[in-house]
Amino acid sequence: MGIRIGLIFNRYRSDGGTERITSSVFDALAEDDVEWVVLTRRWGGALPPNVRVIECRPFAIGRRWRLQSFVRSLQAHLRTLSVDFVQSQVHLPEVDIFRADGGVHAEWLAQRRRAAEPLARWWRRFGGYHRDKLRMERRMYASDRLQAVICNSQMVRRDIEQRFPDCRAKLCVIENGIDVQHFKRDAHAAEIGRQTRKQLGIAADAPVFLCVGSGFERKGVKTAIAALAQAPQQAHLIVVGRDSRTARYRRIARSCGVAERTHFLGARDDVRPYFWAADALVHPALYEAFGIVIAEAMASGIPVIASTRTGAARAMVTCPETGALYDSLDVGGFAQAMQLMAERDARAREKARAACEAVAQHYSVARMRRELLEFYDAFR
Known part of the structure; x- marks a missing residue:
C-alpha cells in the first residue's frame, strides 16, 4: 500500500487494552507496507520495524498542565511531520482521522457521575482538567479537517451521533480483533x-x-x-x-x-x-x-x-x-x-x-486487518 501514517497516542502501558489493540494493529499491517510515526508522551513497549516513536515529554506538574504541554508539543511536531495523514487517539482539531478507542469523554463523565459521591461529582463537572478535555472533544468534532472517525463499536458510533450531531466526519465502525x-x-x-x-x-x-x-x-x-x-x-x-x-x-x-x-x-x-x-x-x-x-x-x-x-x-x-x-x-x-x-x-x-x-470467531485479527486495509485504501 505504501502509506505513512502519523499516529498520536497518549502513552503506552503493556497491560492496557487500548495499547494491546494498537500493538495488534501494528502487527496486523506490518506486511502491507504501512509505516507509522508515533507521537506520544511515553512508549514503554517493544517496537516492530515499521514503527518510529517520537516522545513528546515537556516538563509539567499535574495532569492539567501535562495535558496542555503535551498538546502544544504535538502541535509543534505536526507542523513539520511528513506523513500521508494524521490519525489520533487524542482530541485535536489538526487531525484527519480520530480513533475513538476511549469512546466519548462527555458520555464517560456522565456515567461516572452516576456512581460518584456528591463532592467528586461537583469536582469532575467543574474541575479544569475535564473542562479542558470536553472543550478539546467539542473542537475536534467541529473541525473541518476531521474526515473520519474509527469507532470500535456501534455503541460508540451512536454516542458520537447523539452528542455531536453536527459532526461532518464519516463514522466508520471497525471492531477490535484478537488472536x-x-x-x-x-x-x-x-x-x-x-x-x-x-x-x-x-x-x-x-x-x-x-x-x-x-x-x-x-x-x-x-x-x-x-x-x-x-x-x-x-x-x-x-x-x-x-x-x-x-x-x-x-x-x-x-x-x-x-x-x-x-x-x-x-x-x-x-x-x-x-x-x-x-x-x-x-x-x-x-x-x-x-x-x-x-x-x-x-x-x-x-x-x-x-x-x-x-x-x-x-x-x-x-x-x-x-x-x-x-x-x-x-x-x-x-x-x-x-x-x-x-x-x-x-x-x-x-x-x-x-x-x-x-x-x-468474528473478532479475529484477520477480520480487523481486512477492514482497516479497506478503510485506509478508501481514505487515500
Whole structure:
C-alpha cells in the first residue's frame, strides 16, 4: 500500500487494552507496507520495524498542565511531520482521522457521575482538567479537517451521533480483533487453569468469577465485589489489573465480608491463566467503548456478565449461553447472574463454551486487518 501514517497516542502501558489493540494493529499491517510515526508522551513497549516513536515529554506538574504541554508539543511536531495523514487517539482539531478507542469523554463523565459521591461529582463537572478535555472533544468534532472517525463499536458510533450531531466526519465502525487461538481453552489450558486455582487456594469445584482491567472505578470493581457478597458463599472473585487505590477496594471487600474470597493480583502481561481458571467474566464497567477483555473471555470459552455501557458486550452477548447485561450499578442483577452461572451443570457449561467460542470467531485479527486495509485504501 505504501502509506505513512502519523499516529498520536497518549502513552503506552503493556497491560492496557487500548495499547494491546494498537500493538495488534501494528502487527496486523506490518506486511502491507504501512509505516507509522508515533507521537506520544511515553512508549514503554517493544517496537516492530515499521514503527518510529517520537516522545513528546515537556516538563509539567499535574495532569492539567501535562495535558496542555503535551498538546502544544504535538502541535509543534505536526507542523513539520511528513506523513500521508494524521490519525489520533487524542482530541485535536489538526487531525484527519480520530480513533475513538476511549469512546466519548462527555458520555464517560456522565456515567461516572452516576456512581460518584456528591463532592467528586461537583469536582469532575467543574474541575479544569475535564473542562479542558470536553472543550478539546467539542473542537475536534467541529473541525473541518476531521474526515473520519474509527469507532470500535456501534455503541460508540451512536454516542458520537447523539452528542455531536453536527459532526461532518464519516463514522466508520471497525471492531477490535484478537488472536482467537491464543486464548483457546484446550486440554493444556484447562490444566493451567486448574493449577492457577490451586495456587490461589481456590477449590476445584468452587465458582470463580474474574474481573480484568486497570482503573477499578471505570471497570466497576465495586459492583463486582458487592455482587460477590450476594452470590453463592463458596464463590471467588479474581481481580487482575492495577489501580492506585487498590487498598480502598480491599476495604470494600472486607466490609462486604468477602475479603477471603476476593483475590487482587495486580497487573499481568498474560491474563490467560485466569480466564482458564474462571467460570465467567464479570465486567460492570461504567463506560467501556469496546472492552477487549470481553472478546478475550469468549475466545477462552467463558460467558460474560457485563454492563449495558460496554460496546463489545452489547455486540457479543446475544443469548443466555454467552452471558447477560445489566446496568453497571445493578448489584442485584449481577449477583443473580452470578448465581445462575454457578448453578450450571457440566452440560450447560459446555454449551456456553461452544456458544462463546463461536461468537469470538468474528473478532479475529484477520477480520480487523481486512477492514482497516479497506478503510485506509478508501481514505487515500
